[in-house]
Amino acid sequence: xxxxxxxxxKVYISYKVLxxxxxxxxxxxxxxxxxxLYSKKINSTIEKGNFWKFESIDTMKYSRDLARxxxxxxxFNLVIDRQMKDIASTGATHVAIATPYDEEFFPMLKRWVDxxxxxxxxxxxxxxxxxWEGWFDYPKMTRDQHLVATEAFLKNHKEIFRDxxxxxxxxxxxxxxxxNPIQTGDVKGHRNFLxxxxxxxxxxxxxxxxxxxxxxxxxxxxxxxxxxxxxxTTALDGIITIDHYVGTPEKLASDIESLAKKTGGKIVxxxxxAPIPDINGEMSxxxxxxxISKLGKLxxxxxxLEGISYWVNMGGSTKLWNDDNRPRKAVSAIV
Numbered sequence: 403x404x405x406x407x408x409x410x411x412k413v414y415i416s417y418k419v420l421x422x423x424x425x426x427x428x429x430x431x432x433x434x435x436x437x438x439l440y441s442k443k444i445n446s447t448i449e450k451g452n453f454w455k456f457e458s459i460d461t462m463k464y465s466r467d468l469a470r471x472x473x474x475x476x477x478f479n480l481v482i483d484r485q486m487k488d489i490a491s492t493g494a495t496h497v498a499i500a501t502p503y504d505e506e507f508f509p510m511l512k513r514w515v516d517x518x519x520x521x522x523x524x525x526x527x528x529x530x531x532x533x534w535e536g537w538f539d540y541p542k543m544t545r546d547q548h549l550v551a552t553e554a555f556l557k558n559h560k561e562i563f564r565d566x567x568x569x570x571x572x573x574x575x576x577x578x579x580x581x582n583p584i585q586t587g588d589v590k591g592h593r594n595f596l597x598x599x600x601x602x603x604x605x606x607x608x609x610x611x612x613x614x615x616x617x618x619x620x621x622x623x624x625x626x627x628x629x630x631x632x633x634x635t636t637a638l639d640g641i642i643t644i645d646h647y648v649g650t651p652e653k654l655a656s657d658i659e660s661l662a663k664k665t666g667g668k669i670v671x672x673x674x675x676a677p678i679p680d681i682n683g684e685m686s687x688x689x690x691x692x693x694i695s696k697l698g699k700l701x702x703x704x705x706x707l708e709g710i711s712y713w714v715n716m717g718g719s720t721k722l723w724n725d726d727n728r729p730r731k732a733v734s735a736i737v
């Protein structure tokens with residue numbers, strides 16, 4: 403009799419245990435599936451390179467240096483398209499185009515921009531007016547002339563811009579005009595010029611109805627150390643853009659954090675890359691890839707880094723693709 407009393411209870415407990423176990427397995431399965439989806443989402447984000455607000459690759463050696471030479475050569479479009487396709491394949495959000503802003507070069511600039519759009523890339527305009535540094539034998543220009551030319555360029559060519567683009571009116575301004583403020587001592591004048599330039603471009607883009615960032619005024623790190631105090635940083639809406647080449651990834655990561663702490667701003671790497679022979683010596687493809695990979699691991703957790711642009715895609719010592727378009731091992735560190 404006692405066996406019969408407990409037997410049904412025992413059977414009841416077994417079913418209950420089975421029910422609870424089954425429910426637990428289902429719940430566990432849902433959690434694991436959800437975890438896989440979340441992991442996939444995270445991995446997808448990593449694969450797409452969405453660590454920062456933007457990620458760009460620079461084309462200066464072709465988009466600027468060959469601007470006049472290739473101006474009347476339609477077949478150069480094949481070169482442009484190949485480079486845009488390769489850059490897009492890395493997951494970059496932007497391509498930096500350094501074609502000058504002078505009217506002579508506007509047809510060439512448009513060819514680069516049109517190709518970027520075909521490959522779903524936003525554009526970081528990093529040209530300048532040739533007279534600022536005396537490119538292509540243009541006569542030198544003053545700060546006031548530069549401000550007037552910049553305002554006119556935005557009004558006359560508003561169709562070339564799209565929301566999400568970046569426009570730098572005067573990259574590394576210290577290399578032209580009245581000169582490097584560290585050498586001339588005109589730090590105040592340089593600060594005022596950067597602020598005036600930003601105010602003109604900010605107003606200009608608002609007037610043409612384009613959401614384009616124009617406060618990424620790139621400068622060398624030593625110039626930023628001298629020029630970018632907290633007041634100037636605030637006037638540029640909290641952004642400091644540096645073109646910075648150093649010996650080690652650790653040094654670059656450290657410099658970003660120290661500059662952000664000093665100024666209270668967010669840092670943009672307008673140019674970086676390796677190897678620069680005078681700084682890094684010669685590097686094999688494996689060494690270059692390892693350098694870039696290590697830097698990425700150091701920078702990915704920085705809360706002070708707004709965006710990055712690698713210099714350069716082709717044609718320089720830091721190149722990601724060889725002249726025959728073969729990707730170097732460093733491309734795998736960028737992707």
